[in-house]
Amino acid sequence: xxxxxxxxxxxxxHWYEGLRxxxxxxxxxxxxxxxxxxxxxxxxVRHKFCSTNPAQAAMRSGLQxxxxxxxxxxxxxxxxxxxxxxxxxxxxxxxRSYALLRIVVHLAAFCGLRWxxxxxxxxxxxxxxxxxxxxxxxxxxxxxxxxxxxxxGNRDVPLPAHxxxxxxxxxxxxxxxxxxxxxxxxxxxxxxxxxxxxNFHTAHWRKLLTRAxxxx
Numbered sequence: 001x002x003x004x005x006x007x008x009x010x011x012x013x014h015w016y017e018g019l020r021x022x023x024x025x026x027x028x029x030x031x032x033x034x035x036x037x038x039x040x041x042x043x044x045v046r047h048k049f050c051s052t053n054p055a056q057a058a059m060r061s062g063l064q065x066x067x068x069x070x071x072x073x074x075x076x077x078x079x080x081x082x083x084x085x086x087x088x089x090x091x092x093x094x095x096r097s098y099a100l101l102r103i104v105v106h107l108a109a110f111c112g113l114r115w116x117x118x119x120x121x122x123x124x125x126x127x128x129x130x131x132x133x134x135x136x137x138x139x140x141x142x143x144x145x146x147x148x149x150x151x152x153g154n155r156d157v158p159l160p161a162h163x164x165x166x167x168x169x170x171x172x173x174x175x176x177x178x179x180x181x182x183x184x185x186x187x188x189x190x191x192x193x194x195x196x197x198x199n200f201h202t203a204h205w206r207k208l209l210t211r212a213x214x215x216x
Contacts, residue, residue, distance in 0.1 A: 004041065005050040012037065012058035031063055043142060078214055079109050085212035096174045100184060100195075101204045103166050111157045114138065115197055120145050123181040128168055131159040143194040145180070 002011065012034060019030040038055035045053055074082070086105045089098040107113045113121075116138030125134040135155050137145040148154055159167075167183070176185045176192035185192035209215040 004044050007041075007050075007054045009054040009057035009061060012055050013061065013063070016058065016063055027063075031059075034059060034063060039141075046144075072216075074214075078212070081212040081214060082208060083109060085208055090207060090211075097204070099166075099170055099174055100186075101208065103163070103170060104184075104200075104204075105208070106160075106163050106166065110160050110163060113157070115200065116140070119182070119184050119195060121183050123171070123175075123183060126159070126167060126183065128159070128164050131161065131164055133157045133159050139182075139194065141196065 016030050016034050019025045019033055020027065023030075025033070034055055038053060038059065041050065041053040041055050044050045082105055086102045089095070104115075104118055107118050108115075111133060113133070113135065117135050120137045120139030121133070121135075122137075125136060127134070133156070135148075135153070135157055137147060140146055170183070175183065176187070176189050178185055178192045184195070186195045187193035206215065
């Protein structure tokens with residue numbers, strides 16, 4: 001019942017407490033609701049519907065936090081297993097999906113690109129002859145391009161010859177023209193769309209981890 005622009009951190013804290021007390025939500029679930037509100041308000045700030053994000057301020061002020069998860073890293077043997085697992089198609093997997101997963105794994109392993117940087121990569125930033133990728137943007141969950149958080153995020157990455165060949169084949173056979181010339185889109189040629197991180201994880205990454213013997 002309150003306009004986005006009128007919300008305060010105290011309002012969000014009271015809402016969180018109400019979720020715990022009156023809706024009988026666990027601290028984890030109630031905090032997830034606040035996090036969802038934060039994402040909406042992030043969008044509002046970017047598009048100037050409001051000037052601040054009170055949900056972010058409330059989360060910083062001490063809502064009950066989850067234990068910090070330890071980020072899992074891969075060993076060289078793990079990476080070798082992932083690369084090997086990506087070389088063959090899953091039963092029933094479309095050839096385009098197979099090519100996409102294979103390129104994503106190689107760009108991550110050999111070029112150090114993150115998921116958002118890969119799916120936010122436009123054609124003009126890939127120089128096949130010079131064998132360089134210019135990383136200037138990443139893609140958000142709202143399918144918007146954003147710049148890096150720090151200047152170091154802007155970088156020119158050497159492009160191994162074998163990945164250059166994979167990208168050339170992708171452009172020739174599977175690229176869907178779109179208004180921003182982003183290399184990797186799903187959907188149809190007539191209606192190219194973003195592949196969200198959760199969908200990529202479910203449809204591709206989790207299966208690859210299982211095949212490589214790295215699922216947990």
